Amino acid sequence: MRAAYALILAACLSACGDDKQVDEKNASTAQVAKKVADAGMKLTPGRWELTMKFNKFEVEGMPPEARQQMQAMMGQSRTFASCLTKEETEKPDGSFFGQTGEDCRYDSFTMGGGKIDAAMTCKGTEGEGTASAKMTMVGTYSADAYxxxxxxxxxAPNGKAMAMEMALVSKRTGECKGDEDK
Structure with missing residues (x-):
């Protein structure tokens, strides 16, 4: 899930309303963050509310009880609040994108004109139970919403195949209140 949040944060940061474009291939999250910052693409600082809804979550060999729990969660949404500071929008780095190492890299990252299309590969670390995955993200954005x-x-860490799909909707709702999840 850390890699999933890297993609979410990349989308958050990559908001702008002009014609600037970032195209990267085989790039780290830090490289993408720098390109986005250099292009002047920023979110509006303040309180952001993210609503996440799982549309699909499957793990090979999942026990029936776990499958029933996952099915009950499908279609339900969860909302999280975070406070995005002006400093975070001005100087993003790899840690802002959720990853600072080289375990996850963007195979491609294209953003511009209000649209984003990205693909990322994360490699698990042998012996640590870390999952490996390929992720894609497609959507629209502005300085105040995506x-x-x-x-x-x-x-999955147990070596079984897994697949997940989620919808993400976020918007700036005003100034930070101090009760955000972050």
């Missing part, structure tokens, strides 16, 4: 779909396919 709407996208993220899909992930890969191997």
């Amino acid at each position: 709407d996208m779909t993220m899909a992930m396919k890969g191997m």
